[in-house]
Amino acid sequence: MSGAHFAFTDRWGGVSAAPYEELNLGGAVGDAPEAVRGNRELAAKSLGLDPDLVVWMNQVHGADVAVVDEPWGEGPVPDADAVVTARRGLALAVLTADCVPVLLADPVAKVVAAAHAGRPGMVKGVVPAAVRAMVGLGAEPGRIVARTGPAVCGRCYEVPEAMRAEVAAVEPAAHAETSWGTPAVDVCAGVHAQLDRLGVCDRARTPVCTLESKDHFSYRRDRTTGRLAGYVWLD
Numbered sequence: 001m002s003g004a005h006f007a008f009t010d011r012w013g014g015v016s017a018a019p020y021e022e023l024n025l026g027g028a029v030g031d032a033p034e035a036v037r038g039n040r041e042l043a044a045k046s047l048g049l050d051p052d053l054v055v056w057m058n059q060v061h062g063a064d065v066a067v068v069d070e071p072w073g074e075g076p077v078p079d080a081d082a083v084v085t086a087r088r089g090l091a092l093a094v095l096t097a098d099c100v101p102v103l104l105a106d107p108v109a110k111v112v113a114a115a116h117a118g119r120p121g122m123v124k125g126v127v128p129a130a131v132r133a134m135v136g137l138g139a140e141p142g143r144i145v146a147r148t149g150p151a152v153c154g155r156c157y158e159v160p161e162a163m164r165a166e167v168a169a170v171e172p173a174a175h176a177e178t179s180w181g182t183p184a185v186d187v188c189a190g191v192h193a194q195l196d197r198l199g200v201c202d203r204a205r206t207p208v209c210t211l212e213s214k215d216h217f218s219y220r221r222d223r224t225t226g227r228l229a230g231y232v233w234l235d
């Protein structure tokens with residue numbers, strides 16, 4: 001797609017020691033800060049990005065959207081679960097280990113967004129909020145390209161029956177069942193249903209389940225573990 005780039009990392013190719021091996025990109029999971037910094041540099045360079053121009057979020061499972069036009073700089077990284085920019089040259093990044101990383105781009109309006117959609121964020125509507133913020137900057141839903149990355153799948157994400165009912169009351173498409181026949185939630189299906197209702201039709205999902213894949217970090221599988229990143233940027 002003209003000028004829009006999407007990338008999702010796996011866990012290999014970095015410098016972190018166990019249990020964060022190797023390419024942990026999360027700064028709040030107990031890993032050595034210098035390892036995380038080194039990994040962020042390695043990942044950015046492998047994508048042809050300037051590590052100083054990658055915008056991260058302090059993700060809190062909410063639905064707040066930060067609109068940015070420059071890197072955060074030296075101060076604290078603000079709480080947000082989606083970040084949007086119309087500034088070319090900035091890359092937006094989202095951290096996950098089972099939650100759904102959502103990357104959005106309108107290559108015509110030159111507006112991009114990254115969102116963190118776990119179960120709470122999907123229910124709160126963080127992805128529709130990101131799309132609305134993009135529209136505020138000139139994007140049109142019919143032009144937005146959406147890519148979702150590696151996440152725990154609906155056949156693995158077991159939840160109590162009451163929780164499945166709560167989620168499905170808000171987003172019926174997320175109603176799921178595990179491969180062993182118990183209640184589950186398919187967060188990614190919920191995200192795609194939300195995008196579809198907004199008119200975002202150019203969508204694709206990465207067919208990787210983090211919990212099933214040894215090449216990806218999974219919080220539900222390993223508890224103490226690293227974070228993957230999704231990156232979106234424009235030329």
Ligand SMILES: [Zn+2]
Pocket residue numbers: 152153154155156157209210211212
């Ligand atoms: Zn799975």
